[in-house]
Amino acid sequence: MNGFDTAGLLAAAARYEDALRRDDVSALDDLFAPGAQTLRAEGGSALVGSTHVAAFRRRRGGAPPRWLRRVHLRVVSPDDALTVSETERLDGGSGLQTQLWHRGPDGWQVTAAHVSGAGPAQGTPGAAAADPAADPFEDTATWRRPTEPAPLPAGSGDGPLRGVRVAVKDLVAVAGQRTGGGVPRWLQQARVNPANAPALQALLDAGAAVAGIAQTDELAFSLMGVNAHHGTPPNAAAPGRVPGGSSSGSAAAVAAGTADLGLGTDTAGSLRVPGSFCGLYAWRPTHGAVDTTGVLPLAPSFDTVGLLARRAAVLAAAASVLLPAPDGGPARRPGALLRSRTLTALAEPATALAVDAALTALAVQTGLPLLDVEDDVTTEEVRAWTEAFRTVQAAQAWAAHGGFLTAHPDALSPAVAARFRAGADVGAQDLAAARATIERTRERLDGFLARGWLCLPSTATPAPPVDSTPQEFEAARAGTLQLSTLASQTGVPALGLPWGRVGELPVGLCVLAPRGADRSLLALLDEVAPREP
Amino acid sequence: MNGFDTAGLLAAAARYEDALRRDDVSALDDLFAPGAQTLRAEGGSALVGSTHVAAFRRRRGGAPPRWLRRVHLRVVSPDDALTVSETERLDGGSGLQTQLWHRGPDGWQVTAAHVSGAGPAQGTPGAAAADPAADPFEDTATWRRPTEPAPLPAGSGDGPLRGVRVAVKDLVAVAGQRTGGGVPRWLQQARVNPANAPALQALLDAGAAVAGIAQTDELAFSLMGVNAHHGTPPNAAAPGRVPGGSSSGSAAAVAAGTADLGLGTDTAGSLRVPGSFCGLYAWRPTHGAVDTTGVLPLAPSFDTVGLLARRAAVLAAAASVLLPAPDGGPARRPGALLRSRTLTALAEPATALAVDAALTALAVQTGLPLLDVEDDVTTEEVRAWTEAFRTVQAAQAWAAHGGFLTAHPDALSPAVAARFRAGADVGAQDLAAARATIERTRERLDGFLARGWLCLPSTATPAPPVDSTPQEFEAARAGTLQLSTLASQTGVPALGLPWGRVGELPVGLCVLAPRGADRSLLALLDEVAPREP
Incomplete structure (x- = not known):
């Protein structure tokens, strides 16, 4: 009104x-x-x-x-x-x-x-899946069985993450195991990792344990969690729906309660999207803030290693372990929570309404003013930056994996292979234009973030049904990329809060903070989430 | 608005x-x-x-x-x-x-x-008082111990009231016992009753059992439930508050759950007031519809024998037993529920608001239109009819008991004795004027009732605290008489619904129907109250 x-x-x-x-x-x-x-x-x-x-x-x-x-x-x-x-x-x-x-x-x-x-809902993720007779690791759509005889690496067993079971995305090096990347042919040709990726090692040093190696979309180049080789991990938070990807197995395992923490990657939304679909807290760090050594690349300009969790406190504690040492100053609070009417309206109407209710809750809970951005972006700008991102992503993805695709032309499913191959055709001029657009987007977002933290839907829709057509999946992916690539191309940290509900389906609210403000962003969780009982 | x-x-x-x-x-x-x-x-x-x-x-x-x-x-x-x-x-x-x-x-x-x-409230009347170790009949403020060796009369044991335990007001003849009338000196001089009052006998014939003889205010000439001789029965529905009277013991016993039905009398409100204060369904029948033989009189032009119950279905079943045989036609539904702004405003504001909420519930539950009366009464009219009623009541009460008071000048507490003595001074001219006022009131009410059933607060306040001053009790009584004597002087049936709440204190909504429409009025209970589980 x-x-x-x-x-x-x-x-x-x-x-x-x-x-x-x-x-x-x-x-x-x-x-x-x-x-x-x-x-x-x-x-x-x-x-x-x-x-x-x-x-x-x-x-x-x-x-x-x-x-x-x-x-x-x-x-x-x-x-x-x-x-x-x-x-x-x-x-x-x-x-x-x-x-x-x-x-x-x-x-x-x-x-x-x-x-x-x-009282506590009967359908709480984790509680629902707790069938003591079943071995959760037999669900090979969610978990990849280790191929090597070596045991999964043990952690220190003590520290702030004591008792936390990690589902490690099969893109992250696990010592003594090969990395599969969601592609059987890739796994076949991979070498055994001599060491854990530093991000995983940091979690283990802090007391976490490896629950298992979690499946991923093919070479992480998808957002739906559908994989032609090992199937679609079940989404315990939204039965009959896809879990989202590419950190699909990690998300499914955490949603089902067979892991507490998902260690994954996020290039174009691969943590925030499954977090949104599976009702999980999700964190994509500032680009470069968390070491990506030992992690299969997709598009290095945008690649990050981050986390998923059911409980905010678990996410916050694990993120603290991965981040550089705190500078000692107190967490900064934003001047406001900002909403872009344009970005919100890119979600389907019920999702936009649901995320708005979550955002209103965040504003009331924190007492931060909720403001609409004054010089809002236009849908043309969004279309342009999404296209620019996709151009650079495809080019970098081809640079990273073109050789593998050329050597193994049938290793990937046709749809994913086509995404990689699109990168082969990107010319230098197109790339330069895309990078210029991305630079403008970065300036645009920095302008907003000087006034507050920008809040937007994590995804354009809740999780699509597993039996959606390829066209329907592609439409869901395209709609979400318009929202998710903003953080990706600007390198800012993003926190996904799993609070929206469309009917009973979860959908995430995503909060973007200035680059390097990860600890401040994560400090928000202390204000809005219960500590473990 | x-x-x-x-x-x-x-x-x-x-x-x-x-x-x-x-x-x-x-x-x-x-x-x-x-x-x-x-x-x-x-x-x-x-x-x-x-x-x-x-x-x-x-x-x-x-x-x-x-x-x-x-x-x-x-x-x-x-x-x-x-x-x-x-x-x-x-x-x-x-x-x-x-x-x-x-x-x-x-x-x-x-x-x-x-x-x-x-779930069912812990503080439900009946549940609260259920201390299996205590003998409820030791509460002599509520129950009068039988003075005669004869057992309390047994009922038929079967019929529509099977299992219903009746608290018989000590104004109603119980065979083999004397009637105490709430006054020790009266009990002393009373003869043993040769038979049950017909009203009691009808309940027993229908399967009810006598729970005990329940205390009453002195010769029923009070509305608060305070008795200088045996004390104030505790009000289980409003701890620390008076139970209301004069059917005080019957109401207290039913509220506490030691009886299911209160058999009492109502001259100026002696069932509707304790019903309101104790959260009970209350029924005052059409004057003359239920036999008052065997019941101590107070003011015969207004005296009635009626009922109190926690459960609407018990009240309806028992009332059906007391009423003349049904004429066989279906119960008549009123054209509307009527509200008098003047009468409602005679209750204290919180009580008026509470009763209005109950009345709105009655309208929504029954689907009957809720209308404000068009030619509303004035406060002057109300004052006049209340005064007229009190004049006739006092004259008749003196006629009934003046002899006893003269013979036993100290038998009653001073305040109640003064009420009787006021009747000694009523002249023939005053009495005629009062009767004329009452006749006009009757025509006035009949005008309303031709269009619908009139709904008003049963009492002007919820139950006053037990430690109120005599002046506070008198103010509560005077306020309530303005509302309660309308049915009394016009002879119409009244149904008290215990639905209003002022804070946690109950207060009744009173529905008045045309004379003789008791069965139609009681049929309302079928629409608004759950049947016994």
């Missing part, structure tokens, strides 16, 4: 959450409209009258901590709005809070509230 | 409840606004988009039955309103439903809904 005071309402909602956390009953009283008609309903009954509500609050002695996941804002009039907030509790249970807000002389106040909760 | 379409909104809400009962998913779909923003949240999570909500409804296959108890309507704009509905389930559990309504081209539709439920 034009002229609606979204900022004021969200600020009031943020004050409410803050007061609730601190059990500041006076502040909570002030945020409820005084009067006999004000009401608060919980579970099965209502209290009517602000004095009864206030008395209840004093009796209660604090509410259990909760974290906002989605805030659905419905504007009724310039001075009236409803918020329906979905929350997560420490025990994995969830809650709902509906509030009717009115703006009067004392600002935005709640005139009616309805609170309810539910 | 002026011009708000309350009737249209309540009609839509009634259609919604009806469709929900029938699991008519198409009708439910039609009552939800189409579109991507429409949402439905339950327990801990939300579904966004009318198609997702519709799909959920088809998967669900019907909702458990529920009955509305309070509907809080909050008008936001001429085209927008919130309803928060409190419901009761078959298992005694409760539920909440918040709905944001918008009036668009297709009429009133829900744009956002939040549903939650809770």
Whole structure:
């Protein structure tokens, strides 16, 4: 609604959450409209009258901590709005809070509230897949069996990641094993890795253990998680849907609960997309911030090694291990959360709405202002930068793997092979033009990030059905690339928050921060996610 | 809000409840606004988009039955309103439903809904008092020990009231026992009753059993349930509050669960008031419809014998036994539920609001239109009719018991004795004037009842604290008499529904029907209350 005071309402909602956390009953009283008609309903009954509500609050002695996941804002009039907030509790249970807000002389106040909760969902990823009789590693769409007799490398067994089981994407060197890259012919010709990739070694040194080697899309050049050779890993968070890729096996394993952490790569979205489809926290680091040694390249200008996790705290702890030593200063908070109407509208409408609810929750939970960017990008710009990215990616991918494709023309499925071969035809002039476009995109994004962190959908859709046609998969990939390649080509860190829901399907909210601000970005998780119980 | 379409909104809400009962998913779909923003949240999570909500409804296959108890309507704009509905389930559990309504081209539709439920409350009357070690009959403020060696009369043991335990007000003849009337000196001089009062006998013949003889206010001439001789029965539904009177012991016993049915009398409100204070269904019959033989009189022009119960079905079954044989025709439904703004405003504001929520629930649950009476009474009229009633009541009470008071000047507490003595001074002219006022009141009410059933607060306040001052008790009594004596002086039947809540204190909604329409009035209970599980 034009002229609606979204900022004021969200600020009031943020004050409410803050007061609730601190059990500041006076502040909570002030945020409820005084009067006999004000009401608060919980579970099965209502209290009517602000004095009864206030008395209840004093009796209660604090509410259990909760974290906002989605805030659905419905504007009724310039001075009236409803918020329906979905929350997560420490025990994995969830809650709902509906509030009717009115703006009067004392600002935005709640005139009616309805609170309810539910225990931990039966369908929680991990819980659902826990069939003690089944050996999860028999699922060869998710896990690749080691080919070498050497045992999987052991970690130090102690440290901040003690007990964390890692699903290592089959693009990352595991000592004593060969790297398969999602392609049987590649595995066949690969040499045994003499050492773990440094990123994996860092996790092991911090106490993590290798759960297994996780499947990947062919040479990581896909986003859907469909692999012609070993099949499509099941998506425990969205049954009947693809897991997304190319870190498909890592994501599927973490979603199913057979691993706690996914170590993967992200060139054009290969962590953020499966994170979005499988309902996982995902982190793509600043380009160059995490050592990619020992990792199969796809397009080195954009390649990164990053992480996936069900639990925010696991992601944050593991990322801290991979990042360069902290500079000692406190995490920087952004001045605002920024939304681009253009980028949001590139997602399908229900996804855009879902991500908007997640973004609103992030703003209310952190108290950060939520602003629309003023000089928004145009769809023409987005089309241009996506095309530019694809040009450079294809050229670099051909440079990396053209030799293998030439030597083994049938090793890849036709669709993926065609993506590589497109890179063979990129001329120097086209490449220079693409690089110039990318440079402009980088300047454009830096302009936004000077004012706040840019928030956008991680993917244009939730996970497509496994039985989608190739055309449908390609459409989903093309739509998502318009969103996902922005971080890729500008090198900024990206954090995927798995909070959106389209029906019951997860979809991610992606937050972009300035290059090098990974620790600040990850510090956001402390504000918005429960610590392990 | 002026011009708000309350009737249209309540009609839509009634259609919604009806469709929900029938699991008519198409009708439910039609009552939800189409579109991507429409949402439905339950327990801990939300579904966004009318198609997702519709799909959920088809998967669900019907909702458990529920009955509305309070509907809080909050008008936001001429085209927008919130309803928060409190419901009761078959298992005694409760539920909440918040709905944001918008009036668009297709009429009133829900744009956002939040549903939650809770199990049977721990504090349910009856459950709370169930200490198996304690003998409830040792509570002599509630129960009067039999003075005679004869056993309490047994019932037939079978029939529609099988298993129903009756708390018999100590104003009603119990065979083999004396009637105490709440006054030790009266009990002392009373003769042993040769037979049960016919009303009691009818209940016993239908299978009910006598739980015990329940205390009463002194000679029934009070409304608070405070008795200087045996104390104040505890109110299990409102701890620390009086139970109301004069059927105080019957109400306290039923609220505590040591009886299922209270057999009592109502002259000026002596069933409806304790029903309101103790959260019980209460029925005052059409004057003359139930035999008062064997019952101590107070003011015969107004005296009735009626009932109290926790469960609506028990009240309805017992009332059916007491009433003359049905004429065989179907129960008549009123054309509307009527509200008098003047009468509602005679209750204290929080009580008026609470009763309004109950009345709105009754309208939505039954689908009956809720109309404000057009030619409303004035506060002057009410003052006049209350005074007229008190004049006639006092004169008749003195006529009934003046002899006893003269013979035993110290038998009653001073406050109650003063009420009787006021009747000694009523002159013939005052009495004639009062009777004329009452006649006008009767015509006035009959005018209303020709258009619908009149709904008003059962009491002006919830139960006052037990430690109220005499002045506070007198103020509560005077306020309530303005409401309760309307049925008394016009002889119409009254049904008290225990649905209002001021904070956690119960307060009753009273429905008045035309004289003789008791069975139709009680048939309302079938529409609004769960059958016994």
